[in-house]
Amino acid sequence: MDDCIFCKLFEGKIPSTRIYEDDTVIGFKDLRPQARIHQLFIHKQHTRDINDLVSTDPNQLTELFRAIAAYTAREGLTRGGFRIVTNLGPDAGQTVFHTHLHLLAGEQLGPFGA
Numbered sequence: 001m002d003d004c005i006f007c008k009l010f011e012g013k014i015p016s017t018r019i020y021e022d023d024t025v026i027g028f029k030d031l032r033p034q035a036r037i038h039q040l041f042i043h044k045q046h047t048r049d050i051n052d053l054v055s056t057d058p059n060q061l062t063e064l065f066r067a068i069a070a071y072t073a074r075e076g077l078t079r080g081g082f083r084i085v086t087n088l089g090p091d092a093g094q095t096v097f098h099t100h101l102h103l104l105a106g107e108q109l110g111p112f113g114a
């Protein structure tokens with residue numbers, strides 16, 4: 001999609017620090033980390049939010065979570081644990097309209113939902 005910053009990032013048209021890639025998913029560092037480890041995982045196929053993704057192709061969910069499982073195992077993050085967050089719409093504060101899962105880890109995380 002032409003106007004989407006995460007499509008541009010995936011195509012290499014804007015810079016990112018990529019920490020994971022497979023056939024269908026990439027992971028990269030969030031520009032403004034909200035935990036010691038804060039990565040974003042996106043599917044290479046554009047959808048605008050998690051509900052759009054599920055109605056477009058629910059297999060993408062499996063591919064995203066498989067990628068996160070591989071990454072967190074590789075990086076030893078399963079011992080301390082981690083949190084996955086996705087925002088949809090203004091009340092949740094979604095700012096980028098290419099579905100993404102936030103992976104937060106690397107320290108004791110605070111409460112959420114505030």
Ligand code: AMP
Pocket residue numbers: 005009014015016028029030031032033040086087093094095096097
């Ligand atoms: P959300 O508010 O859930 O839509 O999350 C969007 C996230 O994307 C925020 O945490 C931003 O810091 C992050 N972000 C925006 N632009 C970039 C970028 N070019 N590279 C990495 N992370 C980005």
Ligand code: ZN
Pocket residue numbers: 001004005006007008046047097098
């Ligand atoms: Zn996109």
